[in-house]
Amino acid sequence: MTAITLAEIAQALGGQLHGDASILISAIAPLETAGLAEITFLSDARLVALLQSTRAACVIVHPAQAEQAQARGACIVTRDPYLYFARLTQWWRKRLGDMPEPGIHPSAVVHPDAQIDPTASVGALSVIEAGVHIGAHTRIGSRVTIERHCVIGARCVVQSGAVIGGDGFGFAKEGQTWVKIEQLGAVHIGDDVEIGANTCIDRGALGNTVLAQGVKLDNLIQIAHNVQVGENTAMAACVGISGSTKIGANCTLAGGVGVVGHIELADNTHVSGATVISRSLTEPGRYTGVYPFEPHAKWEQNAAVLRQLKKMRDRIKSLEKELAATQARVSPQQES
Structure with a gap:
């Protein structure tokens, strides 16, 4: 597929395009590695710092990141950048013409x-x-x-x-x-x-x-x-x-x-x-029922304790009975 303009992408998929609509896009790429002729997306707010370092020709962003994205260059603003990215991949593959023929x-x-x-x-x-x-x-x-x-x-x-x-x-x-x-x-x-x-x-x-x-x-x-x-x-x-x-x-x-x-x-x-x-x-x-992993030596120590849980439970029950019996004997003496 030959390169396409940002205007063509926005016309096909919507979103608010900011920047030069005539920029040519040749590929979709990750935020970290996108080049000057590639489009990328930001869906995780924790990665917003990468907006300053990405070389992408255009970034698909949420309205919350629109100002920062515009400061660096062209962007498409949409409520769900990840969903927009998914639609873009479908549209892109159809244009490539490599979908299986009936x-x-x-x-x-x-x-x-x-x-x-x-x-x-x-x-x-x-x-x-x-x-x-x-x-x-x-x-x-x-x-x-x-x-x-x-x-x-x-x-x-x-x-x-x-x-x-x-x-x-x-x-x-x-x-x-x-x-x-x-x-x-x-x-x-x-x-x-x-x-x-x-x-x-x-x-x-x-x-x-x-x-x-x-x-x-x-x-x-x-x-x-x-x-x-x-x-x-x-x-x-x-x-x-x-x-x-x-x-x-x-x-x-x-x-x-x-x-x-x-x-x-x-x-x-x-x-x-x-x-x-x-x-x-x-x-x-x-x-969730996953026991957190830890260094093997510590895991072995904890596993050894786990093997003793029934004995520990029985011992605690026995101690509780002894404590209850002791309290029962002491209470009448306190009342007298």
Whole structure:
């Protein structure tokens, strides 16, 4: 793509442009490294000092930083610089012309019974099995597997290596062996969902595993059978959700979160990284269960103490009983 003017960007995306509208922009770059022909953004007020040192041709800023930004050069003022940046990347990529074209790559294997909207794209070496439905303008990356009877809505993005509709982990014990429970459900995915690379979403055992519209999943996430995820919930890398759990709408799960099976998380629940959720959360809010790291030698000392917690608890209870008995004996003497 040839360089474009700031005027073209503002005309396409809005915002208040201050400075020379004819400045040519050749790329989008980070605040710290942006050059004289590049546009950048400031969304974190803690980085405002970088406004003085950045060489960027234009900075996208919040109204609170507008005066400082104008003092250094051209800027676009908007209420949400990060959102503006996101819109800019989408617009920029479309102008570059490197969005996948609609259609099915010749190396993809697609079952004749699969229904793929003609505006969708299916990448190289992907496998689409019988009964699959893929909606309009959905993009399926390379080496994606979508197994039988799964449904994917419109405008979804499935990144390379994802597996949708693999068997859930279900077995019954017979003596010392395991008997497989055939997974007879499917996966239903709503509109505008994004699924990261190498993420796995298991099909339901009887009913369906369901991701509502607007869900965003990072790479290397495991969604087990019969899980339900509410609208616009987002999960970062390496999250694991056990079977039959219900995650509410507008939730966020940071990297490495684990959620046990057969529980529910309320709408607007936010879980900090590496936390393990072992019971239902009925109230919205932020939940954290990560023990802070520390030097190894100190961690060993604290771990040794933790191993003694039950003994310490029992000892404290015993002391409390002794103290209560002593107080009971002393009180009558004081009254007399």
